[in-house]
Amino acid sequence: MLRISKLNAWYGASHALQDISMEVSKGEIVCLIGRNGAGKTTTLKSIMGLMDRIRGSAIFKGKELLDQPAHARFALGLAYVPEERRIVQGLSVRENLRLGLVASPQKKRESELIDEIAQIFPRLAERLDQEAVTMSGGEQQMLAIARAMIGKPDLIMLDEPSEGIMPVLVDEMFALFRSMKTQGTTVLLVEQNVELALDIADRAYVLDQGAVVHHASAQELLADSEIKERYCSV
Known part of the structure; x- marks a missing residue:
């Protein structure tokens, strides 16, 4: 589904990504780990189109992404939940969810899709008309994921x-x-745990x-004592 080849990115003079190559197949969960x-x-921001200076190739569903603006990448079926969540202050949970459909081909099904997402996220279903920023951090994170989904x-x-x-919400999230x-749904995951x-x-x-x-199956990496020592305590 996604093939990254020799991806390079810069912050000013800093060469942040150096010839990154990776693949994500349909239906996989692939994670990126590192300090x-x-x-x-x-890497995620480059794939989504949020870096000013990049070079290389990112093929998504057969189409080159790097010559497309971020909103076009979203329309192709690529979604990104940033670390900062970016919940919009002054808007309810429902209104934040609606923002996830502004540029979506699914926009005409708004009411139906909000009902569907409320079933997936029962905590959000109870708070659809609540101002989103008044929820807990974990609930706001769920909203950010729901808005992307x-x-x-x-x-x-x-x-x-x-x-x-909090751990109980982390467990719910990973079950999701x-x-x-x-x-x-295919997932590309960056995770500190x-x-x-x-x-x-x-x-x-x-x-x-x-x-x-390094690149390997998740189980191989879990069994690799050097990898666990170097990265699992990060």
Whole structure:
């Protein structure tokens, strides 16, 4: 579904990504692991079209992404949940969900899709008319994921979804990711809890200083004592 080839990105003079190559197949959960500053978030932002200076290739469903603006990539079926969540202040949960459909081909089914997403996220169903920013951090994270999911993307990229969230909500969230995979949604995941991410993933790429230094099945990486020592405590 997604093939990245020799992807390079810069922040000013800093060469943040160096010839990143990876693949994500339909129905997989693939995770990116590495220490802070390794280039994980930059990889997701580059794929989504949120970096000013990039070079290389990103083929999504047979189409080159790098010559497309971010909103066109979204329309192709690519969704991104950033680490910052970006819940819009002053809007209710329902109104934030509606924002996920503004540029979506699914916009005409808005009411139906909000009902569907409320069934998937029962915590949100109870709060549809509540101002979104008054919810807990974990509930806001669920809203950010729901807002990305409501347009039924083919691939959803998640950046550190468990950060700062109480364990009970993290468990709910990762159960949701398993369910998403079962239903055919493809996931590219950046997650600070490496063991938890590898437990649900099919494969993983290890990034270090802007380059892919290792790639293996999730189970192989979980069994690799050197990888666990170096990255699972991050």
